[in-house]
């Protein structure tokens with residue numbers, strides 16, 4: 001049994017896993033013999049690979065191309081990335097397995113392990129500045145909300161907003177129109193025919209979904225001036241996008257309504273870090289260096305060094321901009337979702353962030369897999385066996401989206 005690309009499928013191959021589209025709609029159940037009409041349907045709905053009986057599949061082939069020395073080094077490095085989590089937990093164990101496989105397939109072997117030189121005691125002296133206080137006392141002027149995002153936020157709040165009204169707001173920004181049309185025409189949605197205007201996109205995808213997408217994109221664009229020596233912005237966007245995509249897929253698998261809302265939460269989950277990097281570049285550099293030399297989680301060092309975590313700073317920014325409370329809430333609790341008032345959505349973003357860090361899909365500055373909130377995980381009600389399919393769909397969608405946010 002193994003994965004086969006749709007272009008390599010042959011008639012009468014026996015399906016060993018259900019094939020579902022992005023909305024979890026069943027396209028063909030396992031046990032069916034694949035016919036040419038099925039291959040056509042898979043292509044129409046953006047399916048790139050399916051699992052069939054009687055073939056070794058791509059993953060095993062990928063592994064066999066790697067010598068045992070390299071494989072050992074990839075496994076060791078992955079263990080290092082996972083050093084702050086419990087490898088015996090079933091969810092983490094499965095994620096570790098997939099991560100080793102993914103890294104070996106992608107040839108990801110980053111061995112720049114820094115030797116820890118700072119012990120915990122030394123960290124006590126590293127209070128660099130009180131970012132929380134400076135923002136709270138308005139000593140730093142945060143960016144204005146972009147005007148398009150401001151208007152979109154009003155439209156989101158209006159349940160009777162017309163297609164025409166939404167299209168009117170989006171059409172004011174030609175760059176936003178271009179990005180949105182590329183997204184709706186990509187495998188992210190997998191529509192069979194081309195969509196060439198915003199009104200049609202709104203009709204097909206829905207008013208809340210398209211405004212949510214447009215809102216997330218216009219907000220991320222505010223932080224284009226983060227110093228390059230602090231952060232590789234394309235890597236940050238990859239991390240954010242991947243988190244949004246995985247959040248959306250998990251939400252769809254759980255049959256939650258408004259999956260786009262989860263995409264936006266994932267896209268904006270680390271926005272507090274962008275505020276830190278753009279407005280406090282020197283403390284940010286010290287913080288990142290400290291994280292490297294001490295082998296500590298960046299998330300935990302933020303509190304000690306900056307007087308506040310990126311989750312709080314993100315919440316502050318979204319609150320100042322008067323964005324929906326649920327978005328603010330999910331961003332604030334994405335590292336400890338069991339504390340959230342409505343934990344399911346925050347847990348989805350939490351899990352998506354852990355997956356993205358485990359796979360090394362971009363980075364927001366963190367080098368390790370952040371700890372899993374066990375209580376939130378237990379209440380989420382999903383199985384680790386679903387991770388592989390989720391990640392496969394996500395990496396496929398990411399490949400067709402990530403270039404849209406660059407340049």
Ligand SMILES: [Fe+2]
Nearest residue numbers: 269270334335
């Ligand atoms: Fe985070």
Ligand SMILES: [Fe+2]
Nearest residue numbers: 269270353364
């Ligand atoms: Fe993150």
